[in-house]
Amino acid sequence: MSVDTIYKYLFLDGTNYNPVKHDEVLQKPKKHSTHKELNMLGLPLIYDTKTVLNYLQVIIAAKKSQPTPDQSGFYVYTGAMTASGKTVYGGNHEKGVGKQDTITHGEEAVIARALDDYGINDQISTIGFLRKTGIGLVPRHCGSCRDAILKYDPSKIKVFGASEEGGYVIVVPFSKYLKEDFDETDEFKKFSPAEIKQGLAGIKIASYRGISQDTMLEEKMCSVA
Numbered sequence: 339m340s341v342d343t344i345y346k347y348l349f350l351d352g353t354n355y356n357p358v359k360h361d362e363v364l365q366k367p368k369k370h371s372t373h374k375e376l377n378m379l380g381l382p383l384i385y386d387t388k389t390v391l392n393y394l395q396v397i398i399a400a401k402k403s404q405p406t407p408d409q410s411g412f413y414v415y416t417g418a419m420t421a422s423g424k425t426v427y428g429g430n431h432e433k434g435v436g437k438q439d440t441i442t443h444g445e446e447a448v449i450a451r452a453l454d455d456y457g458i459n460d461q462i463s464t465i466g467f468l469r470k471t472g473i474g475l476v477p478r479h480c481g482s483c484r485d486a487i488l489k490y491d492p493s494k495i496k497v498f499g500a501s502e503e504g505g506y507v508i509v510v511p512f513s514k515y516l517k518e519d520f521d522e523t524d525e526f527k528k529f530s531p532a533e534i535k536q537g538l539a540g541i542k543i544a545s546y547r548g549i550s551q552d553t554m555l556e557e558k559m560c561s562v563a
C-alpha cells in the first residue's frame with residue numbers, strides 16, 4: 339500500500355457519529371469540510387499512523403472478498419482484523435435461489451474465517467465493508483449479524499464502511515449499535531402482543547434478545563415464547 343492510497347482516505351473518529359447530523363456533511367466533496375469543521379461536528383481525524391494503516395489493511399482485505407449475492411444482488415465486500423493484527427476477508431453468499439436455503443452475511447463470513455484461521459483466542463477487533471462507489475456509509479448490521487458479533491466483547495470491536503473511491507471513513511465502536519438509537523427498537527415497542535407472538539418465529543425479534551437493554555421488553559418476549 340502506498341502513501342497515495344492512505345491519503346485517499348480520511349479516517350474519522352465516529353464516536354459521536356449521528357446519521358441525521360452527519361450524513362449530509364459526509365456526502366459533500368472533501369474540500370467543503372475543513373478539519374476544524376469536522377472536529378466541531380465531533381468527528382475528529384484519527385492521526386495515529388499505525389491505527390490508520392490497520393484500517394487500510396482491513397479495506398484491502400475486504401477488496402479480496404468475492405460475494406455471491408444471487409438473491410439480493412447486494413454485494414457486501416467484508417474485511418476484518420484480529421486483535422493480533424491478522425486480516426481476514428469474506429463476502430456475503432446467497433445460494434439456492436428461490437429457496438433461501440443458505441445465506442451467509444459478510445460479518446458471519448469474516449467471523450468464521452478468523453475462527454478457522456487464527457482460533458478462538460485471536461478474535462476480530464475491526465470489521466470493515468467496502469463499497470464500489472459513493473460514500474462509505476456507517477454500516478447498519480442486521481439483527482442476526484449483531485447477535486453474531488455479540489459473541490465478542492462489544493467494547494473492543496470497531497466497524498466502518500469505506501468507498502473504493504476513497505473519501506471519509508468513519509470508524510465507530512460496535513457498542514454504538516447496541517444503544518437506543520436503533521429505530522427498530524422503538525418500532526418494536528409499538529407492536530401489539532399478537533404481532534409479537536407472530537413475530538417470535540422470525541429472526542428479527544429473536545435478535546433483540548439481550549440487546550434491547552429493556553428488561554420489561556425482554557420479559558414480555560420471553561413470556562410470549
Ligand SMILES: [Zn+2]
Nearest residue numbers: 443480482483
Ligand atoms: Zn447480517
